[in-house]
Amino acid sequence: xxxxxxxxxxxxxxxxxxxxxxxxxxxxxxxxxxxxxxxxxxxxxxxxxxxxxxxxxxxxxxxxxxxxxxxxxxxxxxxxxxxxxxxxxxxxxxxxxxxxxxxxxxxxxxxxxxxxxxxxxxxxxxxxxxxxxxxxxxxxxxxxxxxxxxxxxxxxxxxxxxxxxxxxxxxxxxxxxxxxxxxxxxxxxxxxxxxxxxxxxxxxxxxxxxxxxxxx
Amino acid sequence: xxxxxxxxxxxxxxxxxxxxxxxxxxxxxxxxxxxxxxxxxxxxxxxxxxxxxxxxxxxxxxxxxxxxxxxxxxxxxxxxxxxxxxxxxxxxxxxxxxxxxxxxxxxxxxxxxxxxxxxxxxxxxxxxxxxxxxxxxxxxxxxxxxxxxxxxxxxxxxxxxxxxxx
Numbered sequence: 001x002x003x004x005x006x007x008x009x010x011x012x013x014x015x016x017x018x019x020x021x022x023x024x025x026x027x028x029x030x031x032x033x034x035x036x037x038x039x040x041x042x043x044x045x046x047x048x049x050x051x052x053x054x055x056x057x058x059x060x061x062x063x064x065x066x067x068x069x070x071x072x073x074x075x076x077x078x079x080x081x082x083x084x085x086x087x088x089x090x091x092x093x094x095x096x097x098x099x100x101x102x103x104x105x106x107x108x109x110x111x112x113x114x115x116x117x118x119x120x121x122x123x124x125x126x127x128x129x130x131x132x133x134x135x136x137x138x139x140x141x142x143x144x145x146x147x148x149x150x151x152x153x154x155x156x157x158x159x160x161x162x163x164x165x166x167x168x169x170x171x172x173x174x175x176x177x178x179x180x181x182x183x184x185x186x187x188x189x190x191x192x193x194x195x196x197x198x199x200x201x202x203x204x205x206x207x208x209x210x211x212x213x214x215x216x
Numbered sequence: 217x218x219x220x221x222x223x224x225x226x227x228x229x230x231x232x233x234x235x236x237x238x239x240x241x242x243x244x245x246x247x248x249x250x251x252x253x254x255x256x257x258x259x260x261x262x263x264x265x266x267x268x269x270x271x272x273x274x275x276x277x278x279x280x281x282x283x284x285x286x287x288x289x290x291x292x293x294x295x296x297x298x299x300x301x302x303x304x305x306x307x308x309x310x311x312x313x314x315x316x317x318x319x320x321x322x323x324x325x326x327x328x329x330x331x332x333x334x335x336x337x338x339x340x341x342x343x344x345x346x347x348x349x350x351x352x353x354x355x356x357x358x359x360x361x362x363x364x365x366x367x368x369x370x371x372x373x374x375x376x377x378x379x380x381x382x
Contacts, residue, residue, distance in 0.1 A: 015231035019239065026242040030348075033246050037253035037352035044257065048264060052369055059371045061332060072334065075313035076369050079336065082317075083354050180350070200373075 035185045039177065043191065045081035046175055050193040052076050054171040057103060057205065058197035065105075065207045074101050074130065077173065084175065099175035100137035102155065103128045106144065107167040107204040120163040122146065124216040126207045137174045138192050142216035153194070162196045167204040171195050245348040252346060252364075256353040258296045259341050259366040265292040267337040267368035270306065270328050280304040280326040301342050303363075309334040313369070318356075329372055337368045 053076050057065065077084070077099060084098060104127040108120035122144040129139040141156040149161045155172060162168055172194045179186040199205050207213045266288055277283040280303070289299035308329035309316060316336050329335045343355050343362035356365045 013231065015228055015235055019235040022239065023242070026239065026246070030242055030246050030249070033249050034348075034350055034352060037249055041253065041256060041352055041354075044260060048260065048368070056334075056369065056371050059332075059373065072309075072313050079313060079316065079367050079369055 031181045031184055035179055035181055038180050039186070042081070042084065042175075042177055043193075045084070046077075046173060046191065046193045049077045049080040050171050050173045050195045052080060053101070053103075053173075054169055054195035054197040057105075057169040057171065059200050060205055061201060063201070063203050063205060065205055067208050067210050070103070070128065070207070070210075073103070073171075077101070077175075098132060099173055100129065100131045100134050102130075102138055102140050102170075102172040102174075104140035104170045105167065105199075105205040105207065106158070106170065108163055108165065110165075120146075120165075122158050122163060125167075125204055126213050126215050128207065128210075128213045130212060134174050134176060134190055136190055138172045138194075140170055140172060142214070159196075164198070166198040166202050168196050168198050169205060241347065248347040249350060249352060252343070252348075252351045252353045255296065255341065256364050256366070258294055259339055259364050262288075262292050262294070262297065262302075263337060263339045263366035263368050266304065266339065267370045270335065270337060270372075271370035272373050275328055278326070280306065283326075297341060303340045305336075305338045305340075307336045307338075309336055309369075331372050333372045335370050335372060337370060339366045340364065 053073050056073050056076065060069065105125040106122050107125060108122055110118035110120050124140070124142045124144055127140045127142060129137065131137045131139075138155045144156060144158045146160050146163060147153055147157045149159045151157065151159065153159050158170075172192065174190055174192045177186065177189050177191050179188070182188075269287065269292065270283075275283065277286065284293075284299065284302060284304055288302075288304065293299050293302060305325045306328040307316065307325045308327045313336075327335075340356070340358065340363040343351070343353070343364050354365045355362050357363075
């Protein structure tokens with residue numbers, strides 16, 4: 001008991017003890033800031049890339065997306081987000097790697113006699129998926145159901161706000177997020193970003209023949 | 217000598233002075249990571265807006281500096297970035313996009329193309345020295361200096377840019 005009292009009264013190493021208490025908190029803060037900043041950078045740039053991809057497809061002027069044009073659009077990701085996860089090598093001859101990209105062209109039909117407040121039914125013209133080493137790549141399905149605007153749309157759903165007279169194009173990227181401090185805030189996760197654009201010339205967009213493109 | 221070792225006066229100050237350095241280093245590292253992420257976010261935002269502007273409008277500017285001084289700085293660059301330090305490039309893409317991976321940032325190119333052309337827009341901004349060993353940013357070297365970088369790809373709007381004319 002005497003020993004314990006003397007230990008409690010001894011104020012040597014007080015600053016070291018205080019530091020030992022504070023330092024882990026600072027370290028956790030530092031790791032948290034780094035991880036959140038990185039997550040924010042990756043998700044922001046994925047969002048930029050998918051919106052640019054959808055915008056590029058929507059500005060096609062001749063109504064036919066060539067394979068070379070689509071490859072250029074696939075490469076947008078690598079230009080916009082060079083800080084993305086690069087460990088997965090792409091197939092031979094392909095620069096883009098580590099993420100999956102899906103595109104689709106959709107037109108709409110309404111009831112023949114309808115003129116005001118029509119409901120439109122989506123008809124997928126073609127859908128494309130280049131799948132990389134991801135577990136849950138989102139692919140855009142031929143059969144699309146229309147859901148409410150506040151729903152989380154996936155590859156088989158389309159929000160009602162995107163339906164209308166004008167045909168649309170959909171771009172969907174699935175990408176892996178590899179945390180800097182693995183397991184601290186996040187484990188490996190696969191994230192998805194999506195963008196929809198109306199085709200600028202108002203005509204349904206076709207795709208040149210390609211084994212990777214599924215016609216619906 | 218024994219007296220000196222037995223003397224405990226100022227021991228807390230000595231300990232504090234030893235520990236204050238790593239403490240403040242960690243604190244400044246947190247701040248500098250946040251600051252560089254903020255600059256990168258602001259540059260990404262500006263690059264997106266400038267790319268959108270160039271894609272939609274015909275431009276009469278013959279240099280990127282001219283565009284920045286007349287339009288870019290006042291409209292799209294926020295207070296966080298010093299406009300005089302921002303460098304803008306635009307290059308008309310021909311061939312594979314992969315060929316332009318590291319091509320643009322070597323010189324200030326300004327060829328925003330015509331309607332329907334594919335154009336790569338790049339903004340760079342000087343990267344300041346950081347306390348942190350990690351920078352959450354897209355950093356590139358140019359002329360021995362570090363820069364933040366942000367890029368965008370656009371297709372010049374075929375109608376609003378002058379129906380294909382330059």
